[in-house]
Amino acid sequence: MSDTATAEGGGSNKLSPWKWEEVIPFLSQSEVTFSQGFLRCRPEQWFPGFSAHWQPIFHSLNLDIEVGEVRPVLQLPVGESSLFLGSLHGEELGLLVNARLFEFVSRTYIPEAPLLAKHLLVEYFARRFLSTLVRSWSGQMEADFRFESERVLSGQQFPGGVTVSFRANGEPFSLEIGLGEKILHRLQELWIAQAVQGAGPTTTDKTLPLRLVLGGTYLSPSEIGQQLVVGNTLPLSFGGVRDASLLLHDEPWMKGELCAVGSGESPQWGVRVVGEGDERPLSPSGMTPVLYELGESDIGRTEMMLLSQPGANHGFSSQVDEPVRIVISGQVVARGRLRVRLGDENSSRSTQTLAPLLVEVLTVE
Numbered sequence: 001m002s003d004t005a006t007a008e009g010g011g012s013n014k015l016s017p018w019k020w021e022e023v024i025p026f027l028s029q030s031e032v033t034f035s036q037g038f039l040r041c042r043p044e045q046w047f048p049g050f051s052a053h054w055q056p057i058f059h060s061l062n063l064d065i066e067v068g069e070v071r072p073v074l075q076l077p078v079g080e081s082s083l084f085l086g087s088l089h090g091e092e093l094g095l096l097v098n099a100r101l102f103e104f105v106s107r108t109y110i111p112e113a114p115l116l117a118k119h120l121l122v123e124y125f126a127r128r129f130l131s132t133l134v135r136s137w138s139g140q141m142e143a144d145f146r147f148e149s150e151r152v153l154s155g156q157q158f159p160g161g162v163t164v165s166f167r168a169n170g171e172p173f174s175l176e177i178g179l180g181e182k183i184l185h186r187l188q189e190l191w192i193a194q195a196v197q198g199a200g201p202t203t204t205d206k207t208l209p210l211r212l213v214l215g216g217t218y219l220s221p222s223e224i225g226q227q228l229v230v231g232n233t234l235p236l237s238f239g240g241v242r243d244a245s246l247l248l249h250d251e252p253w254m255k256g257e258l259c260a261v262g263s264g265e266s267p268q269w270g271v272r273v274v275g276e277g278d279e280r281p282l283s284p285s286g287m288t289p290v291l292y293e294l295g296e297s298d299i300g301r302t303e304m305m306l307l308s309q310p311g312a313n314h315g316f317s318s319q320v321d322e323p324v325r326i327v328i329s330g331q332v333v334a335r336g337r338l339r340v341r342l343g344d345e346n347s348s349r350s351t352q353t354l355a356p357l358l359v360e361v362l363t364v365e
Contacts, residue, residue, distance in 0.1 A: 014341070014342065015233065016340055016342045017337075017339065018338040018339055018340050018357060020320055020338070021260070023241060024241060024257075024259055025260070026263070027260065027270055027313055027315075028074075028263070029315070030159075031313060032313040032315045034188060035311060036306035036309065036312045037187075037188035037191045037306070038187050038191060039072050039311065040191060040309050040311060040312065041072055041190070041191035042070070043070055043072060043162050043187070044067075044070045046137060046187075047133060047137060048136065049136040050133060053135070053136065064167075064169050065167070065168055066167040067166045068165040069165045070163075071165075072161075072162055072187075073163050074160045076096060076158060076160075076161045076163070077098075077163070077176065078153060078156070079098055079099070080098065081096040081098045081099070081176070082097045082119075082150060083096055083152070083153040084097065084127070084147075084151075085149065085151045086127075086131075086148055087146050087148065088134060088143060088144065088145050088183060089143075089182075090144075091180035092179075092180040093134075093145070093179065093180060093183065094151075094157070095126045095130055095178070097126060098173075098175070100173060101173045102118075105118075105122050105125060106118035106121060109121060126150075127147045130147060131147065133177070157178065158178035158180065159179070159180070160184045161176050161178045162177045163175075163177075164176075192302075195305060196302055206300070206301070207298035207300050208298065208300075209248070209249065209297075209298055210246060210248060210253075210297050210298065211247040211293055212271055212293065212296070212316055213244060213246075213247055213291050213293050213294070214236070214239055214241075214244050214292045214293075214338075215238050215239015215243070215244070215245075216238060216289055217237040217238070217290050218237060218283055218284055218289055219288050220286055224288065224290075224333075227361075228326070228333060228334045228364050230361055230362065230364060231361065232361050233339065234290065234361065235356065235358060236358065236359070240357070241257065241258050241357075242258075243255060244294075245277055246307075250330050251280065252277035253276075253277050254273050254277050254308060255274055255275055256271040256272050256273045257271065258270070258271060259272050261316075266319045266320075267319070267320055268295070268315055268316055268317060268318060268319050269315070269316045269319070270315040271314055271316075273307060273310055273313070273314070274311075288329075289328075290328055291326075292324050292325070292326060292327075292359055293324065293332075294318060294325075295317065297314075299314075323336060323337060323363070324337065324338060326359065326361070333364070334361050334362075334363060334365055336359040336360050336362050337360045337362055338357055338358070338360075339358045339359070339360045340356070341356070341358060
């Protein structure tokens with residue numbers, strides 16, 4: 001028998017359930033939906049004239065601004081922030097100014113002024129920021145923007161937004177732009193349209209089978225019958241939690257990290273794409289690859305293009321507590337359960353993370 005697959009055998013170590021919830025991240029359905037559009041977009045591309053509105057005032061105030069990262073997010077870091085609220089076509093648009101940035105602005109320009117005057121100064125900058133943001137929008141729709149006032153921030157008031165990291169006279173800062181739900185969906189639609197632009201007609205009924213594969217092992221033809229026995233364990237010889245594969249037509253397409261999608265007692269398998277898949281490795285001489293499949297779905301051409309973006313997420317209908325499908329040459333030959341071999345049933349989270357995964361055979365087809 002080869003050393004790629006072994007029976008459970010004796011010894012002090014015991015097979016334990018794999019506590020996946022301690023190892024892989026949870027994703028909400030929103031994180032999956034927006035990961036292929038809004039969260040992949042580059043908002044600064046849609047506001048090309050924004051900096052031109054501010055260069056004169058920065059120069060007159062002897063203020064050196066270097067913009068770093070502009071990042072779409074679904075959860076804004078609230079903390080101790082002042083909210084300056086406006087509306088765009090009736091939808092909320094806000095600027096969150098954290099305490100450090102508030103203090104910098106007031107310290108730089110009116111350090112000895114009373115608190116009310118400092119609030120009025122920061123409100124002026126917020127009003128100007130939001131109004132110039134709207135005016136520099138490159139979309140075709142005419143903007144109907146109204147600035148309201150400073151408001152009390154109540155938790156996660158916005159479903160998403162944009163975090164802007166920058167340096168002001170060498171000091172690092174960030175500010176957040178809160179987006180209402182309709183604005184969020186509008187940016188989602190714009191990025192998707194941009195991502196598939198020039199790819200030809202995408203309105204087709206044709207779909208392709210997509211499979212999520214954790215990894216697998218190799219067996220010789222003579223070992224297949226010996227190892228695919230109820231109660232036996234198979235090793236994970238290639239692949240892994242952070243090296244899972246997405247197969248199209250049973251061929252490697254993209255690679256990614258495992259995730260759990262949803263909340264409650266029955267989350268489903270998901271994957272976060274990290275890049276293009278590696279070519280299928282050559283099997284050792286005389287060996288047959290055995291794959292551990294976690295989920296499958298059908299995707300169309302448009303979703304293929306969106307899912308090929310690094311960072312995009314995809315959810316499957318298979319629940320994480322369902323048996324793993326053990327597949328040879330595209331055929332399900334058995335089903336199993338993910339296990340780890342630990343010396344202590346109360347092992348720590350770090351032990352769960354580092355312990356090698358095994359597949360315990362439950363049923364044989």
